[in-house]
Amino acid sequence: MKIAVALFMLLILAMWAMRSASASELPTVGQKAPEFSVMDQNGKLQKLSDYQGKWLVLYFYPKDETPGCTTEACAYRDDIHKIQNLGAAVVGVSIDDASSHAEFADKHHLPFPLLADKEGTVARSYGSERTLLGYKLARRNTFIIDPTGRIAKVYVNVDAEANPREVIADLHRLQSTH
Structure with missing residues (x-):
């Protein structure tokens, strides 16, 4: 019984930490996307300006090799040609x-850059940083950025x-109205 109560209290504490973790404000649709300049998994500097003139799907995820993050990365991998064709x-x-x-990226054959935002500056600028039990993580948020560098869609x-x-x-829909 003591173990059950302790686990329940830990769960309550974790939920409180998730809710109360401070995060900066999310960018809104129409707003200029926050700049970034960060190394990827291959040591290549990736900047928002590298994607000028293209649509960009910028997705934030908490941690490599966790079940949900692996599912999401592999789903993007499996749909990469559909996204690139758009x-x-x-x-x-x-x-x-x-x-x-x-x-x-190597283990799961991911054909896209993963930004190593070790200080959380990109996550913070996109309102996607959180602290959970003392650890900084990215929130599972996604942004579509249009070819002019503006936020076109926000997923929280x-x-x-x-x-x-x-x-x-949404890329189909956005491109038909853009």
Whole structure:
């Protein structure tokens, strides 16, 4: 019984920490996307300006090799040709380091950059940083950025498996009205 009470208290504490964790404000649709300049898993500097003139799917995820993050990354991998055929690129972001990203990308054959946002600056600028039990993590949020560098769509607390399909549908819709 004591173990059950302790687990219940830990669960309550974790939920409180998730709710009370400070995060900066999410960018809104129409707003200029926050700049970034961060190394990816291959040691290549990735900047928002590299994607000027293209649609960009910027997705944030908590941690390499966790079940939900692996599901989401593999779903983007499996749909990458559909996304690229819509003139869009995919970039993943977490607070893991480049070597963790390199192993993750290699193991799962991920054909897109993973930004090593070790200090959380990109996650913070996109309102997607959180602290959980003393650890900094990225929130599972996704942003579609249009070819002019403006936020076109915001997804908060996404479903890891469904998000790429939602993005593809919204890219079709956004491009028909853009």
